[in-house]
Amino acid sequence: MKTKIAFRYQMRENLKALGILYAIIYLLILLMAILRAVGRNGSMNGLEMASAIFMFVLGLNAFKTPFRFYLANSISRRTLFLGFLCSTVPTAAIMAVLDTVNHLIFTSLIHYDSIYFSVYFQHYSHTLQMPVDYLHFATESFLWCLCLYFFCALVGFFITSLYYRMNKLLKICVSIGVPGFFIFILPAIDIMTGSTVFRTLGSIIVFVLGLSDGCNPYIPMAFCLLGAIVISFLSFLLIRRATIKD
Numbered sequence: 001m002k003t004k005i006a007f008r009y010q011m012r013e014n015l016k017a018l019g020i021l022y023a024i025i026y027l028l029i030l031l032m033a034i035l036r037a038v039g040r041n042g043s044m045n046g047l048e049m050a051s052a053i054f055m056f057v058l059g060l061n062a063f064k065t066p067f068r069f070y071l072a073n074s075i076s077r078r079t080l081f082l083g084f085l086c087s088t089v090p091t092a093a094i095m096a097v098l099d100t101v102n103h104l105i106f107t108s109l110i111h112y113d114s115i116y117f118s119v120y121f122q123h124y125s126h127t128l129q130m131p132v133d134y135l136h137f138a139t140e141s142f143l144w145c146l147c148l149y150f151f152c153a154l155v156g157f158f159i160t161s162l163y164y165r166m167n168k169l170l171k172i173c174v175s176i177g178v179p180g181f182f183i184f185i186l187p188a189i190d191i192m193t194g195s196t197v198f199r200t201l202g203s204i205i206v207f208v209l210g211l212s213d214g215c216n217p218y219i220p221m222a223f224c225l226l227g228a229i230v231i232s233f234l235s236f237l238l239i240r241r242a243t244i245k246d
Contacts, residue, residue, distance in 0.1 A: 002075055006083025014091045021054055022098065032110040043111035048145060051095045055149040059156025064164060068244055077239050088153045096145035100138050116141045123215040144217050147224035154231045161238040
């Protein structure tokens with residue numbers, strides 16, 4: 001019963017934020033369509049990135065404030081986590097449906113390519129004029145977006161849970177050390193190893209995206225789902241003994 005209440009509470013908050021996000025997106029598309037109608041360059045690409053960032057931020061904000069509210073009302077940490085998971089799936093599904101449909105609509109209004117189509121266009125016919133092609137594209141685009149958005153939300157939840165459990169000194173060390181590693185140390189190691197590091201990382205990224213042997217969007221879907229399972233387990237371990245902090 002309490003999980004159902006937590007689910008409704010978080011879904012209500014998610015839908016409010018979704019309404020604002022897509023209102024902004026549709027206003028931007030309308031502006032681009034007007035510019036194109038008057039002979040200007042009206043174009044926009046890759047709105048899935050905005051959706052992925054939205055889900056990441058949603059995950060970042062899904063723990064600290066709700067955690068205090070739930071514990072104050074004698075609602076368990078397990079209920080909080082289940083409520084988050086149960087609300088994240090339909091939220092990601094709604095966004096995946098909208099972004100898939102938006103690609104089909106926006107391409108008729110402005111010059112628009114989704115990230116999914118830009119990366120995996122070789123997986124489909126170049127025209128996508130037949131209904132079966134549209135159905136094939138829309139189904140796989142929906143699944144790809146769903147897995148990506150769900151994974152991004154869980155990454156955000158894990159990061160905010162991890163930071164919550166850290167003391168102030170450790171937070172500072174991580175906040176400075178992690179960016180410093182990627183900006184300074186990793187490039188230095190790459191230079192010393194003759195660009196081996198970045199070549200290896202590039203090969204891994206290409207494989208994870210399903211581009212190492214043709215175009216296979218199901219490979220990144222599998223990685224996102226596997227990552228989501230692992231991160232969910234780690235996140236629950238972090239919050240199951242968390243206490244209220246100032």
